[in-house]
Amino acid sequence: MESNSGTITSNEWSSPNAPQGSNVSGVSQALDKLIDNGAEFLWSPEVEQSFQEGAIFFPPGTRYRVVQSGNGKIYGRNQLISCYIKHRTGKMRTAKQVGSHFHVLARRKARETQAKLKMQAAKDKALQSMADMSSAQVMSATGFHSKMDPAWVPGCAAVSGFWQGALPGQAGTSHDGNPFSQQTYTVQPSLPLPGFESPAGPTPSPSAPPAPLWQEFPIVASSKLWMLEFSAFLEQQRDPGIYHKHLFVHIGQSSWSNSDPYLEAVDISQIYDKFPEVNGGLKELFERGPSDAFFLVKFWADLNTNMDDEGSSFYGVSSQYGSPENMIITCSTKVCSFGKEVVEKVETEYGRYENGHYSYHIHRSPLCKSVIHFIHKLKRLPEKYTMNCVLENFTILQVVTNRETQETLLCIAYVFDVSASERGAQHRIYRLLKE
Secondary structure, eight states: TSSSSSEEEEEOOOOOOOOTTTTHHHHHHHHHHHHHHHHTTTTOOOHHHHHHHHHHHHHOOEEEEEEEEEEEEEEOOHHHHHHHHHHHHHHOOOHHHHHHEEEEEEEHHHHHHHHHHHHHHHHHHHHHHHHTTTTHHHHOOOHHHHOOGGGGTTTOOOOOSSSOOOTTOOOOOOOOOOOOOOOOEEOOOOOTTTTOTTTTTOOOOTTSSSGGGGGGOOOOSSSSSSEEOOOOOEEEEETTEEEEEEEEEOOOOOGTTOOOOOOOOGGGGGGGGGOOSSOOOOOHHHHHHHHHHHHHEEEEOOOSSOOOOOOEEEEEEEEEEEEESSEEEEEEEEEEEHHHEEEEEEEEEEOOETTEEEEEEEEEOOOOHHHHHOOOOHSSOOHHHHHHHHHHHHHEEEEEEEETOOOOOEEEEEEEEESSSSTTTTTEEEEEEEE
């Protein structure tokens, strides 16, 4: 009956290209393609250097007749650069791969230019605001802060890249093959949830329910649903009755502190090519709204564990959500390769009232076997640089909806790197907006 709590349906992982009830071997093939591209160091620093040199030696429009074994053949620019890379590095990159790389670099350059233009526009606006201020206002911290754009106020984040840079406390930088920087902005938290007091409001009485976590910390939250916890993990029985749990990725209540800044924002159009765009894709969902339900999470996944003993291993995902409303939620999780959906799992969950709100628990949901195979192959790659090259095109789109109204409650886009820190799995959360 619908008054019961807990998970009411937990469908198997399914591929959009596989007939109902068939296996999803195509999923493994799609994920293996990611590994194969990364394992070949497709555009490693050495190959990239030769590519750049070839692009200079053979400018656009270059065509040559190459005589081989007495037959003349016309070689276009991409083929010439391909031959140059082979000559310099001994590694083969086809003309098609060269052409594709040109398109990728062109898109990244366009993004970088767009971000710089936006940053300059914000700077010009701030300078104009200062020009309209009196000397007293300029010297007044209150007046200065009220007229300056938040991105240019000291103490606020101005520009950072969600593809680049080390996470606070993590040594080194993140190399995921995306050189463009994305402008970010400081934004306010979500609108207050119905039925809860604002932190700035009256002090709650001892009998009042505690304020929801989203009001105190920059977590993933819309006006109707907020995430309390999310984790993907490996559980192994190493001794009789003793289980070891390793977290690949994790968002939890202990992840935030009162000193954390507000969530930074990313223009959602910057990641459209990383996710499906139609038939329930990211672009279509965002246009439908609501706009406060969309987030980007960058994970630095912790692969530092022994995964050889598969017999006693369980790979799972657990998540928990909270809401002031009692409803039935549907959670869709789509694994994507090169921006295309390869497999999906849909789960439906009842709410149960606890601690002043309704909680929704999806506990120990089994991970797709093809994804487990992908993790094993990823871990066997020789360097973190290679792993990150692979993960550049591996993404997950999670959409939580109200089953009855089909309203989007949360939409979370996940992108990944491999953690280089001894502190384990880490993450950074961004709000997705449309510029």
